[in-house]
Amino acid sequence: MSIDVSTKCIHLEEESGDSFYGAVSFPIFQTATFAHPEVGKSTGYDYSRVQNPTREQLEKVVAALENGIDALAFSSGMAAVSTLMELFRPGDHLIVDADLYGGTVRLFDNISEKNGIEITRIDCISQNVEKEIKENTKAIYIETPTNPMMNVLDIRAFSEIAKKRGIWLIVDNTFLSPYFQNPLDLGADIVVHSGTKYLGGHNDTLAGFLVTARTDISEKLRFIIKTTGTGLAPFDSWLILRGIKTLGIRMEKAQENAFEIAHWLEKQNEVKKTVYPGLANHPGHEIIKKQSRGFGAMITFEVESEDFAKKILKNVRLIRFAESLGGVETLITYPITQTHADVPKELLLRNGINERVLRLSVGIESAKDLIAELDRAFKEAR
Ligand SMILES: *Cc1c(COP(=O)(O)O)cnc(C)c1O
Numbered sequence: 457m458s459i460d461v462s463t464k465c466i467h468l469e470e471e472s473g474d475s476f477y478g479a480v481s482f483p484i485f486q487t488a489t490f491a492h493p494e495v496g497k498s499t500g501y502d503y504s505r506v507q508n509p510t511r512e513q514l515e516k517v518v519a520a521l522e523n524g525i526d527a528l529a530f531s532s533g534m535a536a537v538s539t540l541m542e543l544f545r546p547g548d549h550l551i552v553d554a555d556l557y558g559g560t561v562r563l564f565d566n567i568s569e570k571n572g573i574e575i576t577r578i579d580c581i582s583q584n585v586e587k588e589i590k591e592n593t594k595a596i597y598i599e600t601p602t603n604p605m606m607n608v609l610d611i612r613a614f615s616e617i618a619k620k621r622g623i624w625l626i627v628d629n630t631f632l633s634p635y636f637q638n639p640l641d642l643g644a645d646i647v648v649h650s651g652t653k654y655l656g657g658h659n660d661t662l663a664g665f666l667v668t669a670r671t672d673i674s675e676k677l678r679f680i681i682k683t684t685g686t687g688l689a690p691f692d693s694w695l696i697l698r699g700i701k702t703l704g705i706r707m708e709k710a711q712e713n714a715f716e717i718a719h720w721l722e723k724q725n726e727v728k729k730t731v732y733p734g735l736a737n738h739p740g741h742e743i744i745k746k747q748s749r750g751f752g753a754m755i756t757f758e759v760e761s762e763d764f765a766k767k768i769l770k771n772v773r774l775i776r777f778a779e780s781l782g783g784v785e786t787l788i789t790y791p792i793t794q795t796h797a798d799v800p801k802e803l804l805l806r807n808g809i810n811e812r813v814l815r816l817s818v819g820i821e822s823a824k825d826l827i828a829e830l831d832r833a834f835k836e837a838r
Pocket residue numbers: 532533534535557559560599603628630631649650651652653662663664
């Protein structure tokens with residue numbers, strides 16, 4: 457019998473409960489190395505760069521949440537993406553969506569290209585992905601919903617194209633978390649997460665994940681993580697394990713708040729556009745309803761002027777003006793100078809990221825207090 461995702465956040469099906477003196481919280485194995493009983497014998501662990509029990513427990517939980525056969529935990533989301541890029545060699549070609557997290561764009565443009573990986577960046581919604589596939593194309597890389605424009609991409613449609621052409625589909629699932637969306641079930645080959653965001657959930661730890669349902673990819677990644685040393689430390693693994701226990705209630709509450717705030721934003725004269733995939737007027741609303749169990753808690757909105765946007769950022773107090781997302785605290789971000797500062801200007805404009813665009817990561821405070829805070833920040837900005 458399969459168990460629900462909110463239960464999986466707290467219990468692994470295989471857990472026996474009698475290991476480690478019955479400790480309910482998985483122990484932190486704060487050790488770099490492991491002693492051997494004799495030559496050729498091992499406790500199952502040799503050196504923590506290769507594997508550590510606390511990291512392994514976290515990886516099992518994330519693999520279970522994403523319905524993968526393996527998950528690897530990294531020291532940050534970007535460590536996960538840069539390790540992923542080690543799967544490719546000079547001359548390989550990737551098709552990447554135009555609206556991606558700014559750090560991923562920076563990695564592709566400055567590091568992957570230097571390493572001889574050819575990148576074609578297209579708007580995967582309006583342009584024909586299949587037409588861009590060449591002899592040396594190895595993968596399609598997307599996020600959905602995208603950061604920050606909240607575009608929704610049809611995962612199954614892209615996975616069908618990838619399968620037909622014998623290439624991989626890689627999906628960054630950070631924005632919805634495995635609580636609301638499981639790309640592997642929709643045909644993706646690799647799932648990427650910034651565990652810093654919803655999985656950790658408390659804005660206190662950096663982490664990243666790669667998850668796959670394929671043994672060939674898992675074997676390659678296991679070799680790369682042990683060789684490059686990008687794995688997550690034991691204590692940070694434990695913090696993310698602890699964060700995941702409340703993933704379900706956090707996602708539900710943050711989403712509930714996001715709906716209320718999105719409706720409130722839609723009623724403000726200064727707000728020219730409210731982009732939230734839970735709203736029926738969002739162009740990806742039907743697709744997200746089909747492929748996900750929820751809409752998440754990220755809202756992007758455009759106000760009437762740059763001046764008004766800056767005043768809001770200056771006026772907020774309870775809501776913090778800070779990068780990042782997915783934590784219990786509601787944060788407001790200015791993508792053009794923060795998360796997406798290194799994205800080329802013409803790409804920003806093409807994606808609709810301008811000086812008037814703000815991004816909210818809605819947390820789990822009381823919706824009433826969040827709206828009162830926004831109301832005050834807007835009034836003082838008028
Ligand atoms: C934050 C983020 C990343 C990078 O993760 P870090 O943990 O900050 O290194 C990658 N993808 C998305 C969608 C993100 O939001």
